[in-house]
Amino acid sequence: MSQPRKSAAAALAARAVSGGQNDWPPGWGFNSHGINTGRYIDPRFARLEHERLWMRVWQAAARLDEIPESGDFTTYEIGDQSILLVRIDASTVKAYYNACPHRGTALAEGCGHFGRARIICPFHGWRWDLTGRNQFVLERQEFCDGHLRDADVALKEVKVELFAGFVFINLDPDPEPFDAFIAPVRSVIEDLAIGDMHHYWWKSISVPANWKVAQEAFFEAFHVPATHPQLEKAGAEMIFGDRKDVEFSHRNVSYDVYPHGHGRFYGGKKTPMAGHVREDARKGDPVDDMAARLKLLVDGMDAMILQEDIDILMSLKGKPVPEGSSLGGEYMKALYARAAEQGRPMPKPVPEIIGMWGGEVFIFPNLMILPQAGNAMIYRVRPQGSDPDHCIFEILSTKTYPAAVTPPRASVERVTDIRDPEQVRLIPRQDLGNIPRIQKGLHARGMRHSWLAADQEKIILNMHRELDRYLGS
Ligand code: FES
Ligand SMILES: [Fe+2]
Incomplete structure (x- = not known):
């Protein structure tokens, strides 16, 4: 590391104690530039979280x-x-x-x-x-x-x-009253029709990492080119190859943080459904290009985008896109038309909600909702017992069902090996491949704190601020 960064690190360490908890060990602090490692690895910190956070916070059971x-x-x-x-x-x-x-x-x-x-x-x-x-x-x-x-x-x-x-x-x-707790994210979650989503599949995984490490891997989109190179080829070619000046998809993502520790990220007008066309999707037949991209999500997750959505997209093949519209816009109309035929609930068709598709809403302290058109993936993460180095990580794939179909009762499948492609699809397997490595690195004595990107990692900072509001009171 160069000299100026060393002095920045020293200055950070000196200012590390935060949140007014001045009697805390320095390893438990954080500031707007980074989070000290003790918050992820110290068993005493995990015990404090148990008493003051988990025993007092609203949580999805x-x-x-x-x-x-x-x-x-x-x-x-x-x-x-x-x-x-x-x-x-x-x-x-x-x-x-x-x-x-x-x-x-x-x-x-x-x-x-x-x-x-x-x-x-x-x-x-x-x-x-x-x-x-x-x-x-x-x-x-x-x-x-x-x-x-x-x-x-x-x-x-x-x-x-x-x-x-x-x-x-x-x-x-x-x-604290639930209404006050949920208020900052209530309307977006209601408009995304999350209450109408039902069980498709649900997996529970014991992961050798702190619960916060695991969830913070899903608080930003700028890990995509390195962790999921198949989803952002140009970005990956810049990171792993010699390419320069690529149009990074993650730069199209906006981040918001809210009181009570909640947050969200989203593409807004830069989502394909709002008419945005990606640089690497301007080559062949636009329907085939879009279908190929969606297929990466179907095969890689079997959540958010499902095969039935691609079938609807393919029905547009050969049809001209009307003046003033876009392929994403036409696809959206086709999705809503099919849902209306089936009596299947869908998110509210307004720009703010459509712009959330492919993004995420985070409900403090541990629930992430990743919405799409009538489907959503949900992550829930929590400590495993009192061990700071293990957590229970769950993935729920949910969707709305046609009116004539009775949704199945939800039941959980336990994953026994996070590296097994039969049990975990490619995209979460890529994320889960990093998470235990992060935990391992946080134990390194040469590692005192992480560095946080001011905008793209601000949901992490906001979460820790709210955590300290619980821990300090
Ligand atoms: S009846 Fe429950 S412990 Fe005896
Ligand atoms: Fe990821």
């Missing part, structure tokens, strides 16, 4: 698709806490600590259905209805001198809010 019918249940694990989520009726879900009040047995594991609307502990058979009211205590007269009250042994509730097809929970008995 489930999709409603996991529990579509009354009596369906699923469980959600965060750190050492297990939460039981139960569908009561069409509009009500309740969440309980997953513990029997008698001796503590976890009342459920995984996902399933409580037959006859009864929750029965497997140890001594105490029983509750779906609303958590006790119905049966074996040998009741033996407890509390025969004065055990139902209220003493009701299931202990956790706060719940339903939004956009998610079940959000908060373990704080007196949390």
